[in-house]
Amino acid sequence: MIPFDFEYYRPSSVKEAADAYQALQAQGKQPMYWSGGTEIITMARLNEDRPGAVVDLKAIPECNVIEFRENDLIIGGCVTLSAVTGSNFFPLLGRAAQGVADQTSRNKITLGGNLCGRIYYREAVLPLLVADSRLVIAGKGGVREAAIHEVFRGQIRLEPGEFLLQTVTDREFVSLPSVHVKKRQIGNVGYPLVTLVAVKKGSRIRAAFSGICGFPFRSASIEQVLNTPGLSAEERARQAAGRLPAPPLTNTEGTADYRLFLFKQTIKDAIHALEGR
Amino acid sequence: MNVLESASLNSNAIYPLELEVNGERRWLWVRAAETLLHTLRDHLGLTGCKPGCENGDCGACTVILNGLPMKSCLMLAVEADGQRITTIEGLKHSPVQEQFVLKQAFQCGYCTSGFIMNGHGLLSAHPDADPETIRLWLESNICRCTSYEEIHGAIMAALAVNKEGGSATGSS
Numbered sequence: 001m002i003p004f005d006f007e008y009y010r011p012s013s014v015k016e017a018a019d020a021y022q023a024l025q026a027q028g029k030q031p032m033y034w035s036g037g038t039e040i041i042t043m044a045r046l047n048e049d050r051p052g053a054v055v056d057l058k059a060i061p062e063c064n065v066i067e068f069r070e071n072d073l074i075i076g077g078c079v080t081l082s083a084v085t086g087s088n089f090f091p092l093l094g095r096a097a098q099g100v101a102d103q104t105s106r107n108k109i110t111l112g113g114n115l116c117g118r119i120y121y122r123e124a125v126l127p128l129l130v131a132d133s134r135l136v137i138a139g140k141g142g143v144r145e146a147a148i149h150e151v152f153r154g155q156i157r158l159e160p161g162e163f164l165l166q167t168v169t170d171r172e173f174v175s176l177p178s179v180h181v182k183k184r185q186i187g188n189v190g191y192p193l194v195t196l197v198a199v200k201k202g203s204r205i206r207a208a209f210s211g212i213c214g215f216p217f218r219s220a221s222i223e224q225v226l227n228t229p230g231l232s233a234e235e236r237a238r239q240a241a242g243r244l245p246a247p248p249l250t251n252t253e254g255t256a257d258y259r260l261f262l263f264k265q266t267i268k269d270a271i272h273a274l275e276g277r
Numbered sequence: 278m279n280v281l282e283s284a285s286l287n288s289n290a291i292y293p294l295e296l297e298v299n300g301e302r303r304w305l306w307v308r309a310a311e312t313l314l315h316t317l318r319d320h321l322g323l324t325g326c327k328p329g330c331e332n333g334d335c336g337a338c339t340v341i342l343n344g345l346p347m348k349s350c351l352m353l354a355v356e357a358d359g360q361r362i363t364t365i366e367g368l369k370h371s372p373v374q375e376q377f378v379l380k381q382a383f384q385c386g387y388c389t390s391g392f393i394m395n396g397h398g399l400l401s402a403h404p405d406a407d408p409e410t411i412r413l414w415l416e417s418n419i420c421r422c423t424s425y426e427e428i429h430g431a432i433m434a435a436l437a438v439n440k441e442g443g444s445a446t447g448s449s
């Protein structure tokens with residue numbers, strides 16, 4: 001049970017949503033955008049999020065699209081993870097989405113919520129990072145498009161009052177040879193110890209990771225090692241482990257040492273899968 | 278909902294709600310911050326959906342919303358406005374429920390309604406579910422008494438009955 005009250009708004013256009021957020025902000029209500037709402041409900045129950053109002057984005061048509069437009073795959077921020085997987089438009093994203101939570105929860109958790117949430121794994125972002133996707137962002141100034149690497153650095157970095165409307169991915173990336181590996185403490189449901197997503201574009205491997213550090217990332221320095229000719233898979237994995245952007249995580253899922261071990265193992269597995277050796 | 282209208286109407290955070298629950302239209306007023314789980318139990322008397330973790334982990338609160346299983350602890354009642362909901366009370370003598378009885382797929386029974394809702398959703402969405410799909414769907418629920426073997430058996434039996442020509446989803 002959520003131990004406090006908040007107001008609920010369900011605008012049906014981008015402009016109404018941005019205006020409502022701004023008006024509620026001006027009234028001091030500390031509004032939050034709402035997609036699936038699963039994280040806000042969870043955090044509010046623990047008194048960790050305390051919005052005075054929420055602005056539900058689900059009735060905005062642009063937030064619900066999942067379709068190809070010419071060369072671009074457009075996915076709205078409110079599309080659920082199970083719908084992303086079910087569409088099979090971008091199989092790698094479908095597999096990464098299917099790794100999050102469980103089947104029933106994925107009927108509610110959205111792509112936008114996974115990317116913008118506080119829970120730091122944000123695994124669905126990994127395929128978008130390796131695909132150099134773009135993000136369509138809406139706010140009081142209208143709608144803008146930006147490279148994912150500009151806006152998502154460990155976490156989403158939006159201007160106040162902005163929300164994620166859509167992701168846009170070039171069609172050429174959706175069918176590249178790819179690998180998705182998620183290592184958990186136990187079973188098939190749970191937060192990752194390490195999640196790796198990799199594609200092979202031309203002769204180069206691109207890779208992004210979650211779980212190993214306290215944020216998801218793609219690293220030019222690690223990709224340089226992964227693509228160094230003449231190094232064994234073992235040696236590339238060893239060197240990649242020395243180039244993490246932050247110390248490996250220790251939490252209830254596992255220790256830093258265990259995560260490092262799994263990180264190297266998943267890199268070797270990915271190299272074998274993508275290079276056949 | 279028109280934002281400006283609703284902004285003036287709802288500053289006390291109580292909202293009118295219309296639901297179709299087990300085939301009946303219901304109208305009520307709810308706090309925006311109330312989850313569907315508590316609305317179903319406390320306002321509509323449908324106590325078959327159970328509060329377990331209230332954190333999305335256990336599945337005891339599962340209902341079917343527009344044909345898909347949904348954890349009612351992860352949804353506000355206001356989000357379900359205008360939607361079609363089935364709870365365990367609406368699945369009397371449905372094939373999955375009957376197989377749970379036949380296979381004795383429960384011990385304390387706390388998880389049972391959630392598993393039946395999920396199984397019912399599975400049969401409706403995937404009458405030809407392969408083992409991988411069955412595994413994926415059943416992972417959404419936890420049984421503390423570990424009746425998993427029997428639960429799996431009940432779902433498999435319901436799928437088989439369905440394939441032999443019985444109605445998978447009963448009357449609901």
Ligand SMILES: Cc1cc2nc3c(=O)[nH]c(=O)nc-3n(C[C@H](O)[C@H](O)[C@H](O)COP(=O)(O)OP(=O)(O)OC[C@H]3O[C@@H](n4cnc5c(N)ncnc54)[C@H](O)[C@@H]3O)c2cc1C
Nearest residue numbers: 035036037038039040101110112113117121122123163164
């Ligand atoms: C049972 C369970 C298991 C989970 N397991 C995993 C896992 O294995 N891996 C993993 O990566 N995650 C996992 N999660 C976390 C989950 O992916 C995130 O909590 C995610 O934020 C939930 O999405 P939502 O749509 O419900 O978000 P919401 O609750 O709607 O929003 C989350 C946050 O994002 C903001 N937000 C939402 N949409 C937008 C938008 N379009 N623009 C701007 N801001 C927005 C909200 O204001 C809020 O701060 C799990 C969650 C649950 C409930």
Ligand code: FES
Nearest residue numbers: 329330331336350
């Ligand atoms: S009570 Fe809803 S998932 Fe546990």
Ligand code: FES
Nearest residue numbers: 384386420421422
């Ligand atoms: S029968 Fe007791 S929790 Fe499942």
